[in-house]
Amino acid sequence: MQKSKIKIFITAFLLICLAFLTNIADAASIQDNASGGDCVSIGVWDNSTKTCILTTDLNESVQINGDNITLDGNGRQLTGNNTGFGIIIDYWKNITIKNLKIKNFAYGIYISNSENNSITDNIISNNSETGIALLNSHANLITENEISNNQTSGLEIWYLF
Numbered sequence: 001m002q003k004s005k006i007k008i009f010i011t012a013f014l015l016i017c018l019a020f021l022t023n024i025a026d027a028a029s030i031q032d033n034a035s036g037g038d039c040v041s042i043g044v045w046d047n048s049t050k051t052c053i054l055t056t057d058l059n060e061s062v063q064i065n066g067d068n069i070t071l072d073g074n075g076r077q078l079t080g081n082n083t084g085f086g087i088i089i090d091y092w093k094n095i096t097i098k099n100l101k102i103k104n105f106a107y108g109i110y111i112s113n114s115e116n117n118s119i120t121d122n123i124i125s126n127n128s129e130t131g132i133a134l135l136n137s138h139a140n141l142i143t144e145n146e147i148s149n150n151q152t153s154g155l156e157i158w159y160l161f
Helices: 002-021
Strands: 028-033 043-046 053-054 062-065 070-072 078-079 085-090 096-098 099-103 107-112 118-120 123-124 132-137 141-143 146-148 153-158
Touching: 028 118, 062 096, 085 099, 099 107, 107 123, 146 153
Parallel strands: 028 062, 053 070, 062 085, 070 096, 078 099, 085 107, 096 118, 099 123, 107 132, 118 141, 123 146, 132 153
Antiparallel strands: 043 053
């Protein structure tokens, strides 16, 4: 039992380190402000609903920076190079990710220390590690997603404390 806890801790620690050492610096940032941050260059921002609707496919990560934000993929595709994270949600709540195809990252969607988020109607496939990873997060709703062909697993949930 002790070895199992150590293995989980080491895996989670490495995942956190990966978050800071990979392509997060190069991520498009969706923010809770008048322009939606980088949403203006990758989609259409509706400030009244805090919704970014993608209008183009992307070859980079998308980091959510604010509560109550919706990322509507609008059927668009997010493609990586088998490293890093497709979508990053870290310390935010009430985020919705929907209608998006995410593939070829290490982790398709990474949710850390976040709550009450909704991941729905996405296709998450061919990631070199995991489709969706949740770390120390609770009350997240994951529905109607197609999660397939991810190397390690489709869904991983870790709690460190």
